[in-house]
Amino acid sequence: MSSLIDTYGRVHRDLRVSLTDRCSLRCTYCMPHDFAAWLPSADLLTTDELIDVIESAVAQGIDEIRLTGGEPLLRPDIVEIVARINAIANPPKLSMTTNGLALAQLAAPLVDAGLSRINISLDTLDRERFKKLTFRDRIHDVFAGIDAARNAGLKPVKINSVLMRGVNDDEAIPLLQWALAEGLSLRFIEQMPLDAGGAWSRDAMVTADEIFAQLSTVFTLTPVEVRGSSPAEEFYINGGLASVGIIGSVTRPFCAACDRVRLTSDGQIRACLFSMVETDMRAIVRNAELTSEQKREAMAKAFQATVKAKLPGHGINDPTFIQPTRPMSAIGG
Numbered sequence: 001m002s003s004l005i006d007t008y009g010r011v012h013r014d015l016r017v018s019l020t021d022r023c024s025l026r027c028t029y030c031m032p033h034d035f036a037a038w039l040p041s042a043d044l045l046t047t048d049e050l051i052d053v054i055e056s057a058v059a060q061g062i063d064e065i066r067l068t069g070g071e072p073l074l075r076p077d078i079v080e081i082v083a084r085i086n087a088i089a090n091p092p093k094l095s096m097t098t099n100g101l102a103l104a105q106l107a108a109p110l111v112d113a114g115l116s117r118i119n120i121s122l123d124t125l126d127r128e129r130f131k132k133l134t135f136r137d138r139i140h141d142v143f144a145g146i147d148a149a150r151n152a153g154l155k156p157v158k159i160n161s162v163l164m165r166g167v168n169d170d171e172a173i174p175l176l177q178w179a180l181a182e183g184l185s186l187r188f189i190e191q192m193p194l195d196a197g198g199a200w201s202r203d204a205m206v207t208a209d210e211i212f213a214q215l216s217t218v219f220t221l222t223p224v225e226v227r228g229s230s231p232a233e234e235f236y237i238n239g240g241l242a243s244v245g246i247i248g249s250v251t252r253p254f255c256a257a258c259d260r261v262r263l264t265s266d267g268q269i270r271a272c273l274f275s276m277v278e279t280d281m282r283a284i285v286r287n288a289e290l291t292s293e294q295k296r297e298a299m300a301k302a303f304q305a306t307v308k309a310k311l312p313g314h315g316i317n318d319p320t321f322i323q324p325t326r327p328m329s330a331i332g333g
């Protein structure tokens with residue numbers, strides 16, 4: 001089996017797969033509430049095409065796949081996609097990041113199809129705030145989704161939270177108290193410049209240091225030593241076994257240990273969330289003049305070339321930084 005190694009010696013093992021750019025929420029840091037510039041359906045990879053690209057990635061050494069979006073549970077054949085990825089020879093570890101709205105219906109079938117790990121995004125415990133933050137009155141569906149995930153046997157259920165100044169920055173402690181009481185594993189993520197409106201500002205971002213300081217007023221946090229390629233800095237809470245993660249994507253970049261590649265729902269691979277270039281896998285899988293073997297060779301070359309061209313870091317903190325035109329919802333977080 002080949003490996004995807006870049007010019008800085010980073011071995012890429014993790015593929016983030018966006019299944020759709022559509023979403024059932026409109027989180028302000030991700031998508032404007034009146035967003036309508038969806039990708040045309042004909043541009044999205046079909047499930048057969050998607051599996052071809054994933055098989056190619058696995059042959060190149062990818063051993064971990066996270067399904068995301070947009071909202072991955074909006075993909076009508078999501079259960080079939082999970083089952084088909086699990087049926088690949090040497091199946092990768094499979095996880096999903098979701099807003100959880102449809103989990104009450106889908107958690108059990110997804111587990112039956114082989115899903116074993118899940119992250120659910122929730123930035124507030126307050127119904128009114130949730131409405132303001134997402135433009136939808138659906139916090140009850142997220143809570144029902146979390147319950148369904150636990151009942152279906154997904155363990156641990158991880159919660160992702162983004163804090164924003166003046167919006168929900170008073171919820172670091174309540175969110176952690178709630179997560180501990182519910183037996184959930186919580187990770188805070190710094191807000192990145194990936195909103196569709198280009199309105200991100202450094203001042204509005206609640207930094208990893210601020211989150212740590214806030215939590216430390218109530219909890220004793222001790223660093224967990226082994227980090228590996230995980231973006232989260234983990235801390236044991238009050239000397240116990242439970243931990244909390246803080247992902248300082250902007251102020252404490254972890255690019256030197258990054259092992260990720262991304263596949264957008266329209267079949268483009270990106271070496272980084274902040275890439276300005278993409279490689280078109282859809283053109284390869286849809287090329288009727290190529291045999292299956294030729295497609296496999298072309299996809300392998302495309303994965304290798306994309307990773308070879310990966311830059312050392314995301315560059316958010318460089319004066320020359322330019323935000324990518326694709327918002328987070330169309331890249332896949």
Ligand code: SAM
Pocket residue numbers: 023029030068069070071072097098099119120121160161162189190191192193194195328329332333
């Ligand atoms: N819809 C699913 C969800 O919300 O979990 C999956 C896609 S969403 C893009 C994946 C993750 O990216 C979520 O945890 C979300 O909070 C996070 N995210 C979105 N925009 C972000 C931004 N600008 N900065 C940091 N995290 C962001």
Ligand code: SF4
Pocket residue numbers: 023024025026027030031069070071099121328329
């Ligand atoms: Fe949708 Fe997830 Fe973006 Fe929120 S963060 S708008 S749930 S894709």
